[in-house]
Amino acid sequence: MSTSPSALDALLSTLHTEEGVAKAHIDDGWMQGRTAYGGISSAVALAGTMMLHPTDTALRYAQISFVGPVGGDCTVNSRVLRQSKSSLFVEAGVSSDAGFGTAAVFAFSPDRKSHLDHNRLAMPECPAPETLEPVPDHHARPSFVRHFDMRPTTGPRFAWKSEVGEYLTWVRFVEEPACHPAVALLAMGDALPPAAMALFSEFGPISSMNWTVNMLTGDPKTDDGWWLLSAKTGFARHGLSVQDMMLWNRAGEPVLSGSQAIAIYA
Secondary structure (H helix, E strand, O other): OOOOOOHHHHHHOOOEEEOOEEEEEEOHHHEEOOEEOHHHHHHHHHHHHHHHOOOOOOEEEEEEEEOOOOOEEEEEEEEEEEEOOOOEEEEEEEEEOOEEEEEEEEEEOOOOOOOOOOOOOOOOOOOOHHHOOOOOOOOOOOHHHHHEEEEEOOOOOOOOOOOOOEEEEEEEEOOOOOOOHHHHHHHHHOOOOOHHHHHOOOOOOEEEOEEEEEEOOOOOOOOOOOEEEEEEEEEEEOOEEEEEEEEEEOOOOEEEEEEEEEEEOO
16 A cells, blocks of 8 residues: 555645745646636635634535636635634635635534434435446546546436436545545535536536535545535526535435536536
C-alpha cells in the first residue's frame, strides 16, 4: 500500500495561514475548464475556515455560491458571523488571480437531545459498486473527475437524451484522503454532472451557481470508501436547472442532503 498522500491531502498540505488569511494552491488536476471544480473550492473554503477558526464542533450546514472562476494560488478570507453556546456561523470567501470566486457560510453545532427520530431518506435499491463497471476515461472528462472512481447504477451512464434528469452513482476517491471527513465530503459531494445533462439532446456548457449542503450526521463514515450520490432535477427551463442531491454511506444511512441551481447554456 502506498504511503504517499492522496491528491486531496497533497492539495490541503499547501494550506497555511498568513497574516490572518489562509492560502492554498489548487493545481490543474482539480480544474474543469477555466475554473476549479466546485467541490474542491468548497473544500478549500471549509479547510481554510477550520484552520483560521479551530472548532471540535461538527459541520452541519454550508451555503456556497460559485461567483467566479478559482484556481492556482488561492486566498481564503473568513470572519465569525455569530458564536453562541450551541452554534458557530462563519463566512468565508475564496479568491485567486481571477478575482473573487467562491462565497460560503458554514454552520457548526453539536448533536442535541430531541424526542424526534424520523427518517424518510431511505437509500434506493441498487447494485453494489463491486458489480458495476467504472466510468471509462475519456478525453472530454474534466481533469478533476480522474480523482474519483465512479460506478453508475441504473439509468444513463452520463449519457444524453434520457427522459429522466437523474444520476445515481457510487463514488469513492481513487486515493482515499486522510483529511477531516467533512472536508473530504465537500470535495466529493458535487462530483456528479448536473442532473439536467442527462436530458441533453445537444451539448452545451453548464455552470453551477450555488450549493446548499446539510450534514445529517456529525460523524460521517462509510465502508470501503464508497458513497452513493444522487442528483435529480425536477425543473430545467429558461437556461436554469434546479436539482436535489443526496449522499448515503455504504450501510444505507443518509449522510448529506443538498440542492443546487445550475446555469445551462444549451
